[in-house]
Amino acid sequence: MLLLFGVLIGRLFCGWVCPFGLAQDVLHKIPGRKFALPEWASSGKYLVLLFMVLLIPFLAGESTMYSFCRICPAATLQVSLPYLISSGFATISAATVVRWGVLIIVIYFAIRSSRSFCKAICPIGAIMALLNYISFVVVRLPKDACVSCQSCDSSCPMNVRPSERAIKEIPVNRTPDCIVCHDCKRACPVVNKRMVNSA
Numbered sequence: 001m002l003l004l005f006g007v008l009i010g011r012l013f014c015g016w017v018c019p020f021g022l023a024q025d026v027l028h029k030i031p032g033r034k035f036a037l038p039e040w041a042s043s044g045k046y047l048v049l050l051f052m053v054l055l056i057p058f059l060a061g062e063s064t065m066y067s068f069c070r071i072c073p074a075a076t077l078q079v080s081l082p083y084l085i086s087s088g089f090a091t092i093s094a095a096t097v098v099r100w101g102v103l104i105i106v107i108y109f110a111i112r113s114s115r116s117f118c119k120a121i122c123p124i125g126a127i128m129a130l131l132n133y134i135s136f137v138v139v140r141l142p143k144d145a146c147v148s149c150q151s152c153d154s155s156c157p158m159n160v161r162p163s164e165r166a167i168k169e170i171p172v173n174r175t176p177d178c179i180v181c182h183d184c185k186r187a188c189p190v191v192n193k194r195m196v197n198s199a
């Protein structure tokens with residue numbers, strides 16, 4: 001299903017559907033000092049996918065503590081928390097503490113760095129990322145009338161510099177970390193002017 005969705009829509013799921021992506025967007029609105037993750041950090045999700053989703057659970061069995069599913073912060077928030085509350089907090093174990101520790105770290109980074117979990121850790125994002133190159137969804141910015149204002153770059157939650165592809169007439173979503181959110185199009189003065197003119 002993931003591969004089918006990925007081929008059809010690339011990472012559009014990440015920009016428009018995933019509740020954990022929305023949670024990160026909301027957390028990032030909390031005021032404070034912000035920073036962008038370095039480029040190399042986005043390789044992390046491929047290592048998580050390879051080792052903690054595929055290799056280690058395959059070799060050590062699904063009950064291993066080193067599987068990503070054991071510490072997935074989305075699962076902690078959306079599954080473990082309701083379960084913990086419904087059990088009256090009677091199910092706290094060492095594994096629970098580790099899971100909550102991971103979630104707190106992810107929340108901290110989400111506040112400081114936009115979509116940091118999506119960019120550096122999420123194995124679903126890693127699967128979808130490569131399919132951005134072949135998906136049917138296309139997001140374009142105008143090359144002909146570009147005024148090099150960089151508004152698209154500064155509005156991008158994944159910090160993937162859409163203006164670089166706009167100048168080369170490449171769809172801006174043809175890069176692994178684009179979540180197809182269209183924020184760059186909304187921020188572009190040329191696109192906005194054309195929409196006003198055509199209205």
Ligand code: SF4
Pocket residue numbers: 013014015018019020021022074117118119122123124125126
């Ligand atoms: S990268 Fe993962 S957590 Fe982020 S929006 Fe996509 S599926 Fe959700």
Ligand code: SF4
Pocket residue numbers: 139155156157158159160161162172173177178179180181182183184185
């Ligand atoms: S390049 Fe545009 S569509 Fe892609 S993540 Fe950045 S703002 Fe969103």
Ligand code: SF4
Pocket residue numbers: 141142145146147148149150151152153163166187188189190191
């Ligand atoms: S926001 Fe529009 S005009 Fe400004 S750099 Fe990006 S594509 Fe060019």
